[in-house]
Amino acid sequence: MQEGWSKVDAYMVDKLVFSDPVLEHALTLNAEKNLPPHDVSPNQGKFLHLIARMCGAKRILEIGTLGGYSTIWMSRALPAGGKLITLEANAAHAEVARINLSNACLNDRVDVRVGLAMEELPKLIAEAPFDLIFIDADKPNNPGYLEWAIKLSRVGTVIIGDNVVRDGAIADPNNADPRVQGVRKFFDMIAQDPRLTATALQTVGSKGWDGFALALVN
Numbered sequence: 001m002q003e004g005w006s007k008v009d010a011y012m013v014d015k016l017v018f019s020d021p022v023l024e025h026a027l028t029l030n031a032e033k034n035l036p037p038h039d040v041s042p043n044q045g046k047f048l049h050l051i052a053r054m055c056g057a058k059r060i061l062e063i064g065t066l067g068g069y070s071t072i073w074m075s076r077a078l079p080a081g082g083k084l085i086t087l088e089a090n091a092a093h094a095e096v097a098r099i100n101l102s103n104a105c106l107n108d109r110v111d112v113r114v115g116l117a118m119e120e121l122p123k124l125i126a127e128a129p130f131d132l133i134f135i136d137a138d139k140p141n142n143p144g145y146l147e148w149a150i151k152l153s154r155v156g157t158v159i160i161g162d163n164v165v166r167d168g169a170i171a172d173p174n175n176a177d178p179r180v181q182g183v184r185k186f187f188d189m190i191a192q193d194p195r196l197t198a199t200a201l202q203t204v205g206s207k208g209w210d211g212f213a214l215a216l217v218n
Helices: 002-017 021-032 042-054 069-075 091-103 117-127 139-151 178-192
Strands: 059-063 083-088 110-114 132-135 158-162 196-205 208-217
Touching: 002 042, 002 196, 002 208, 021 069, 021 091, 042 069, 042 132, 042 158, 042 196, 059 069, 059 117, 059 139, 069 083, 069 091, 069 110, 069 132, 083 091, 083 117, 091 110, 117 139, 132 139, 139 158, 139 178, 178 196, 178 208
Parallel strands: 059 083, 059 132, 083 110, 132 158
Antiparallel strands: 158 208, 196 208
């Protein structure tokens, strides 16, 4: 099954995403630096890019940088004068991201900040609101990230949460994995908050069986 999913992803990437030496180099450098292979797939990266363009994002917040692959996709959607702030807990990962962003000539529009996101998010109040917020960090803290995402939003802000299916484990209330429980709490909070209109979709592909949540701030 995984082989088939990956083949379909490869077909769609070949038809609709195309080869990009800068992005391919970023993935190569991430692997050389032994970063975990948690980057979004190329077609998922372009999906983020299109969402940013469709909502006319001028200010983007990313929670979880890793090596900056998704950062490049989203920041390329920004208009002149736009800004993306990305938060990364691991200083070594952040340094790789900075190299990748420099190679992509995006240093002028991306600010990589190092520190625990739950400590860095309160510092962003003065720089809010953001038009698009992408949550893709440690899942046990997803509830806290959502709380801050709403605080840093405006009416019309789009909030995306990645990796919310976890090979189907999300449907098991008895799964003790703190990552699963963090995402389940994330869903509960979205469902109960009248400020949000949301949905979630499962995805299959080169990254396996997972999915994302998409919320609009009312």
